[in-house]
Structure formats: C-alpha cells, structure tokens
Amino acid sequence: MARIFITGIGIITSLGESPDENRIALKQGKCGITDLELVQTRYAGKIPFGEIKIETETLKNQLKATESGVTRTSLLALHALEQAINDAKLSASKISSSETAFINATTVGGMCLTDELYKDSNKLSIKSSYLSSYDFGSVAIYLQQRYQIGGIVNTINTACSSSANAIMYGARLIKNGYAKRVIVGGTDSIAKFTLNGFNSLMILSPETCKPFDNNRNGLNLGEGAAYLVLEAEETCKSKKIYAELTGFANTNDAFHPSSLSSEGDGPFLAMKNTLDVANLTPFKIDFINAHGTGTENNDEVESRAMLRLFNEVPSFASTKSNIGHTLGASGAIEAVYSVLNIMHQEIYPNLGFENPIESTKLVPVLSYSKKEISHVLSNSFGFGGNCSSLLFSKI
C-alpha cells in the first residue's frame, strides 16, 4: 500500500494565522484563551474562549470571499486551506484533477449564525442569504466550488474527533486508489449554539483550562481551522516532505453519549490499533499530543488508557490550554502541531498544570525543549464515544 506523505500545512487559531505564528506561540507557552469580543452572548466576559480576534467581515475582505452566504466557519477553513495548498504548491490544474480529493470536518458548519438560523428555521423573517449555508456540508461545498476540486469531496462529523477521521478517510482514499492526493482537515468557529450546549452540560471552565491537573474544572471552547495536503509517495518525489502519516484508527467507547467509560476502552483501542497499523511497539512513541480537554472525565480516562497501553508513558501534552477545544478542527490542528514537533524536533509545554491527577499521577510536558522525535501519536476523542488516533512519523 502507498506511503502517505504530508507535503503542505495550513492553520489558523487564536495563537496565530500560520504554522510559523502558531509554532512561535507554542514555544513561548502563550495562551490564546481570552474574553470574547466578537460573539454576542451573555457569557462574553464571564467564560474565556480561544477566539480569533479577526472580525468576520475582515476575513471576507482579506480572503476576497464576498459571495453571499459565506459563514465564519467557511472563512476560517478558506484561510487555512489556501495556506496548505500553496505550501504544497498544488497548481489549479492539480486541484481540479479527479485524483485530488477534499475531506473536510466540521461540527458547527453554518450554525455559527445562531440568530439567523433561529429566524429562518422558525420563519420569523424574510429569508436570509444563509439558507444553504447552515448545514455541515456547506463548508466543503463552498470550497469545492471556489477551487473547482475535482475528486471525491466529503464532510465528516464525529463530534470532537471529526477532523482526525477526515485525515484517516483521506489517507485511505489514497491507499485504496481513489485519489493520488487529498486535502484533509477541519474547521469550527465559536457558535452561541455550541457554547450553550457545552455550558448546559456544565463542562465549560470559568477560567483557563488545566489539562491533566488534579483541580481541572472543565474545558474552554476555541475556534480555528487546519488543513494538510497528503500525497501518495509516487506523486511527491521531488517535493519537500514534512512527515509521514504511518498509522490511524477509529474506535468507539460504546459507553455513554457524552462521557467516556472509566477504563477508557475507546481511547485505549484507538491508540493500540493505530500502533498496530504502523506495526510499532508502544516503546517507539516519542511524544503524545493528548486530547486533554481539561474536563474531569476526559483527562482521567485518557490517562488511564495511556497507562494501560504504555509500560512507561511517553512525554505527552495537550494544546487545549493554548487554544481551547476547537471541536471539529482540533484533530487537524493537532495534526499540524504534531508535524511541527517532527519538523523542528521539539516539544511544547502543557499550560495550567500544577498537580497530577491523584489516581494516575501522570505529569505532562511542562516546558519547551528540543527532543529527538521519530513518532508522534495524536489523540482525538468525542461525544458519542467516537475515538480516533493518528500517528505521524519522521521520514
């Protein structure tokens, strides 16, 4: 089966608008979680968010996306996708080839327009310009039309593991001969809908989240987008290659719609099966980009699952304390961060940690350091028990 190489990356988060800006902020241990400025909600100023401080109208102008009905979720996607395809030097004719696929992930789609959606769905006003922009597919359909992407186009929503699954599906398209190159990733913007949803579950922290800390008290929502260009080995012989995608797995915890089982079967199996696909022993893993949301449930279960799989748990950290939980974008954002770990042979600190969880005693990476990195495992676990892991390797 074809080897899958990463030849382009693009990203926008509350830490920065490019891979370089994100890397500098990660090295410095910067936190992009702040009071809300751009979303109208009664929680602005009360709960912090990983908000990107660029207004939607500004994004539209910057990206020349002045068509009607384009949402913030699509604009963040467009920003990151354009970077990724430029980075991989994909020409317009390559993009429109039937051998180029595009797999997107989003859990918010056009629902960032909560108030407009309320009016349109209850027929409370004359129709808005967003009628075909609310659903999940709207983002990928917009980008397909804008770039005339010629191959398979898809959108995946498995809650917080969505874009890890988009990356996996894209890689499998190449391995099975359905595509030669794929643009994969995810996007989500902060929506009144999701922030109230997570708030009703009482898992939003009133302060900056503290992944893997004993006194963690919930997650912060963030927004962002990231895309990667994956290519079959044969098509990128003369290209720069950042890393190889060597393993992936998708499992289900099959325990509860919105929390993980105490033994973490889903997370354990996702990590274990990923190593099996790559034919690697746990001992070979140099670093884990943990899901680490900062909730009571996730961090303890993820810790237990790591302890089950690894005799000695490798260095690990969560970047949720830098940018918040970006939901459908998080798997792709963390894939880009994993690629940065490999490209620069370095690891970034997990912010907000003071004391280890009593029952597991695991301590994440607490400071920036150079480190020899051959294999990075990246975890994404979501509601509905949807667990996925990806493995990135130095070539």
Add this chain to the structure above:
Amino acid sequence: MLYIHSTSCISAQHTFDDVNLVVLNPVEENKLLAVEPNSNQIPNAVLRRMGKAVRMGIKAALSIVNNQSELKGIIIGTANGGMEDCIKFLNQIIVYDEGTLTPTNFVQSTANNIASQIGLFTANKNYNITHVHRGLAFENAVIDAMMLIKEHPLDNYLLGGVDEISTYNYNISLLDGLYKNEEVKNNNLYEIETAGSVAGEGAAMFLVNGKKQNSLATLRAIQTIHATDEKIIASNLKDFLASHLADGEKLDLFLSGENGDCRLNKYTKITEKIADTTTLRYKHLTGEFPTASALSLWFACNFIENKKVPNNMVKTGSIPTEINTMLIYNNYNGIQHSFMLVNR
C-alpha cells in the same frame, strides 16, 4: 465492490415489515413522513428522548444486526442528524436568553448520535463514523464501506443512510426553494412543471461484506460528482458505464432520482438517455431528502430479490423478465450527483 446481505428500510411507504410498494401512503401537505414501526428492542423511556432520525436509524439498524456475527464497523450517512433536537435547543437558547438549559436536546442533536447510539445498543467498540456531506453523505458512507471491505474482505459492516424532516429544516429548505409551493400528490409530482419537490425522510440500512455467497445484491461501483453542468454529468456517466460494464452488457433498469423539480429535469433527461433502458423513479414514494439515495439502493435490492417492480414506479419502458444490472442516478439540488451500479 461490496456484497449486500440484508437490508431494512423505514420510509413513508410500507417498506419495513410487510413490504408493499403498490398501495401508497399519500403525500400530505407536500411531505412524505416516514411510518415508524414499533420496536420491542428499545425501552420506551429511551425512545422518548430520541429524535425521529435517531429512532428510525436505530430501529432500521437493529432489525438487521441482531444475531449477526460481530460488526467491524458502523458507517452512517446523514446530512443533518437530529435536526429537530438541534433547533429545539436553539429555540431554548433564544427563548431563555441563554439561561439555564437542559442538555438533552443538545446531546441528541449531534450528527454522530445515530451511529453512536447503534454502537451503544450493540456494544460495538469498532469503527464508527458519520458522513454528513449533504446530498452525498450516504455515497461517502458507501465509499468508506467499499474501502473497509477491500481492506478486510471477510468482515461485516453496517452501512446506512438516515435523515428526518423537521419543522425547521422544512422551513429552511422551503425558503431555499427545494419544495413546491403548490400542493402535489404522489401521482402528479412529476407532471407539475414547477420548481421544487416534496419533502421526505427515511432510513435504509445494509449489512455488507466482501463475500459473494448468499448475497442479495452486489454494489459494483459508485461515483460522486460536484458539478452543475449537465454535460459534465453526461460525459462522466458514459465513462462510468464504459469502465464498469462488461463488453455487450446492458442495463436492465435505470432508477432515476427525478424529483419533480423542473430545474433538475436536464440532469435526469440526459442520464435517462445514456442509460437507454426501462426508467424507474421513486421520489413520489419517499420524497426528497439528502440521503434519499440510500432508499434508492434499498429499492434496487428489493427489485433484484423479488424479481418484481411495481407499475407506479415505471416511467418509460417495460419491466424486464430478468433483473441483473441496474444503474441508480441521483442528484441533490443539481449540485451533487452520484451513480451506483447494482447487480444481482
């Protein structure tokens, strides 16, 4: 390529227990609401909390996965998942001005809820995914299943497509021009030369693997296209048939996604001409929705299994004595198109 071993379908028609495609339930107020079967597999207290998409999905799934050897994956296509719960939660946000809200609707509204509830009910810890790419959500689930089967030919997978009509997505799609303004019936949907179709909903599930023996039908090939120019659809269809039909092999039936929207006739006309065989249509039975193509695959399996086609579905041509090879064409709102080639 994948082999279909059992199927189930919940729709506005008699497609679940005693299948009857001759006596039709009527379109009411331009909607074809799915008839939900009773279920003794799921406690009522649990069912009450679920939205209709989840109920349809899980009832259709459980009717074919029970007593089967372990599923290695649950692969669902749904454009919207639990839209009704989604907007109920949204309405709470606005009405209570973001006050203290109950999370039930939020948790039920996530699009992956159908696949994850099936995983929960069957205690299945394997591959579990939800494709949500609007009018190609089910088709991407099919591609996913085909890849899994190529990777693991002996394993069983559950493949399905589900979507519901909620008051809200009906309003949005009506405003967007997807449904007709004038009232139509099952028997004049295709005759009224206006824009829009009628709303539909349903769930179709398939137990699939790589084993030909004892299979009901074969899904030989699939192709998806994003385009609006009918000439692109036509040239793709010609290539698709040329590369997948054997020399001299003819199509016995063409199952068209025609939905009564006059703006989309150009696509169904040109594909019908290329297929050059008896043309059937089904959206007067199911209504239009993004994963209606899942139901079209169920119809194809039903025709192959029972060697019969109801007269109300025939548009042109005569019903062949042997049904071996069928082409299914669908498009959603003229933007997303798909071909599926189904065999006995």
